[in-house]
Amino acid sequence: MLRYALCLLIGIGLTQYIPAALSLYAGCIAGAGLLYICIQFFKPSRHYKTYLQVCIVLVCICAGMIRQACWKSSTSPVVKQLRITSFPQKNSFQIQFEASVLNTPAFQFFDAETFLIVCTDTGAAIAYGDVFTTAAPASLIEERQLPYEFDYKAYLFGNGIRRKIELCAIHTESDHTRARHLYAWIRQSRKQFKKATSLIFTTAESKGLAESLLLGYREELDKNTKDAFLKSGVSHLLAVSGMHTALLYQAVFVFFIPFGQSQKHRFIFLATALVILAYFTLLSGCSASVLRASLMCGMFAIAYAFRKRGSGLNTLGTSMVIMLWFSPYQAWNIGFQLSVLAVIGILTLHQYLSAHIQPQKKVYRYLVESVSITICAQITTLPVILYHFQSFPLYFIPANMLLIPISTVALFASMFSIFLVGLGIHANWIFRSTQWLIELFQQVAASISMLPNSSVAPISFSFWEAMIVLVVVGYYLVYPFKGNKKIMLLFTSLCLFWSGFRIYQEYRQEQTTRKLFISNGKRSLYLIQNGLMAQAYTQVPVKPADKAHLQAYFHITELSEVSLNEKAMGLTDRNTACTLGWVYRKNCSTFPQSPHILFSYKESDSIRYQAKNYHSLKVKRLVPIY
Template identity: 30%
Template sequence: MLSRAPFVSIVAVLVAGILLSGYFTTILPLEYAACAAAVLLILSAGLYYKHRKTAFTVCFSVFLLFTGIYIRIFQDHKLNAERNALQLNTYSDYELEIKTLPEKRQQSVRMEASVHRILSRGKWIPVSVKALVSIPSDAALIPEVGDRLVVHGNLKVPDAPSNPFQFDYRRYLRNKGIQWTAYLPDGTYEILPETATYPGPGLWSLKVSEWADHVFRKNMTDDRSYGLVKAMLLGRRDDLRSEQVDDYTTSGTVHILSVSGMHVAIIFLTVSFLLGWMKRWKQGKILYLATTILLLGFYALVTGMPPSVQRATLMCIVFVVAEVFGRKQHAMNTLAVSAFLILFFDPYACYDVGFQLSYLAMTGIFLLYEPICSMFAPAHRVIRFTWQITALSFAAQLATFPLSLYYFHQFPSYFWLVNPFVIAFTNVLLPAALLLLAVSLTNIFWLQTAVNFVVDISAWLTNFSVSIPKKLPGFLIENLHLSMPEVLMLYVLLFLVWYAYQTREYVYLKYVYALVFIFISCAVSVSMMTFLEEETVTYAIPGHSVMSFKKDAKLYLVADKGFAKDTNAYDYYVRNYVVNREVDKTIFISGQ
């Protein structure tokens, strides 16, 4: 099967190069990496022409490795140049342009911006850097997307993590191409008058997204349903209630609240189902291709075209092009082609959790759905459909399970119960919400009311479904910890089981048993060493004085009285340490 998907191997080697590039950034000049890649490509072409397959495979693999190293180093140099453009200049003011719609936070609104120039010694100097800007929610002037601001003050580099296992916010933003932040209270900025400039497709898509938000707010009276549709379709969670997010987290369906490949795939499958009849015509395939790409593009515009949707839309377009023009397509190969295109132009996407989970979920569906679905073949149509959705959910969950544990440290016990219902309801909700946007332009009241009813009832059913697990015992297992070697071992286990099933060579199950033994041995030994280790930590937490002492599986936290109530500070600065040190019980000791 893998022999029919050569791009899987190509992407794997490219990813290896991107990951290894961190070791070469300081010792391998950019020009050397480019020259090495060029020489290897020419050598690979010569070996291919001479039909020396083994030598060509080795040489081309090394070329891909150096290509991954080069594109990552190239991006690093670009970001370093942008950072130096500000750090090496003294400036008092800067001009920026708002690039994203404002996102509501607890006490502020947040948006991404591009800084175009800085005022240094009375002279404006052009620069080009991205920044994350926060403004108090009660500010007199809240800028909109496309607005230009002149700000008095300086941008700030995000602080590096100062506590053990603390989330690295600086690296997280850098992987998104953002290296600067700014907090702008009233009086520190001025919105410039509008200038007659071409808005560009990015700004246009955000305006479309803003219009879609107004349509949903106007038509949907239930706040919970509106918050769900806004999160699923527009990718903005600022109108979701905290208990609503908690319901989705504990049910294992929080991924549907972020616009991702799954959402684009639902739209794609719906469009393919409704327009499949076009392919019977003589020129119907071209019309089917154009219509599908147009509708996918419209959905991408509605969401504001965040990177996750751009990646997923590209993936689906590659699929539909392969379907229309290819004699024979292999799903994994097509998936790998889209991943290659994304990583070649944006190597930092490799570090994006959404990118990793989206492609792992699609991989699980392509490789594991059929074996799981074949385990049970009910005759009744309704039961068969329910089982197919359940198998689809299992396949995606199984493929993302190790990485989800690594990042989120929790496991929803009843995901298998809730996911089939959520998938079924969202398969109705997403297309219906898009249809609502379309019919809102027609001013046909009865049609708009009918579509709005479908959106409301499917959103309510989705919200109701995810609230069920909280009423059951043991709905969430928390504070689970996996190291990266353990995650890799689990994925090797999954691959060996799948490969044994696919090739019917069950001798590979011997390696599975051996790897299970190694995995258990490593996990138990590491847990024992962690349990026996005693450790004292003094934390650097703004506004608080905190230190801890770990003994066995207990953590004694000595802190000021306010820290025990500051759950946000605990979650951000301490919780990762608790999880990584496998602490079962945290005991707060209040100081003065």
């Protein structure tokens, strides 16, 4: 089933980058393939198995193309009735949340468009699940203007959001649908959960970390904690993922073991497991990793209830097919990519290593299993991590071996403490122990992140390099440590060619000398690069995240900042090619007239200083200075 899921994924990916008219041809090919499959059942040929496999693959690819084309072509009415499908995020000047269209045709139920709503009325009384109507036009999400910036449009596209609506005010309506009870239940559960954590944890840091560990709520998680877990290589513990879902499923399974294995108890276990998994998925926000894990655990529960043995790869493939068919945009979701690749690594490479390395002692077996799972998951997710995050944690093995057991104990301790609060029992010593575990969890991650060279950054990794590495890793997963000599020689040559190309890039980079002006308002900077080192003249300090992105994009190993003098109100740089003028304050008169390139907030400055080429600082752009 996994191969068909991958074919469906290929079809969805192809449709995103080819004209929509080709989906018609894909439908014709899919129809021909289905007709051939039907014929083979009645008149099998000599090589019908091979032809059948090829036709099934083509049908899956074409089905993915058609499904993605249908999702892209879905439209919304002018007057839209929307339901808030995410918890509103409020700041000092706006409220931001996601909302899905309700008044869509029945056959487009799963293709109902989701919008990013931006409301400037910060006093609006809105909540998760509320319904409102608007006729405001929707606009496309803006592209990133600077190449090193976070691609917010791609991030939203991975969540199924292509357009946004800007509103001045929101007036909610009464909801008479049956779904209102479900949304009210989720709101009340979230409220009670936050109330319980406030009673258990006495500090804001431990409360925010516990909420992130349990249900992925990061509203109260401070930035230093996020950076510490990212540098340690265990940031997946802060996001509710498949590990949390699997632990919850195992807890339910262990709870039902004493009741026996009769068919009646198996069906009771099935109903209980499905209800708990569905409730946990909804409460945690239906993230891609949790949804994938819940589907897999649900299928394992069904197999257990009917006394069947399930295959991990087939179960993973089935969950991928379900998710991609109903939500084809999940193919661009980072959480979906990391979750699927990590499970593939565990179910293939880890299974191979476990079969060939079997220590006799339980302690050694536990250590080998822990190291093997960590390394296998890291190997398969490495291309995606390098491409999206441009960093690699060096101490991910000891960090995972230390923090996963601590997080598991802290997770169950927190769940038990919340259960006691729900019963009205205030066991202070249990609450203090739970808080100590959460604080230990945070301190260990912070200590590992403070080790020298805890994270290798920046790492420049292109899309095609990620694809090449994924193909090589995929081959070794299918044929671990074996294969014919021609294929092995091909992949070895490919690796050598890639290594040589990267070495050549580094050599060229060492010889690079250039000057760039990055126009971005008060965050503008003038970059002078000499090989792998660069100086940045800035009006305000560069944020650490932007600095890392700058280094990764421009291949800079050392970037030093030079703060501009506020009294000068401007910057001038002269060379033989051209003269740069940068007016970052009003009425600047410190540099000479007639610059070749002038950056300023006011267009009238181009006349005042007789500039040959004018650029507004209000517009984001990257301008080379020769």
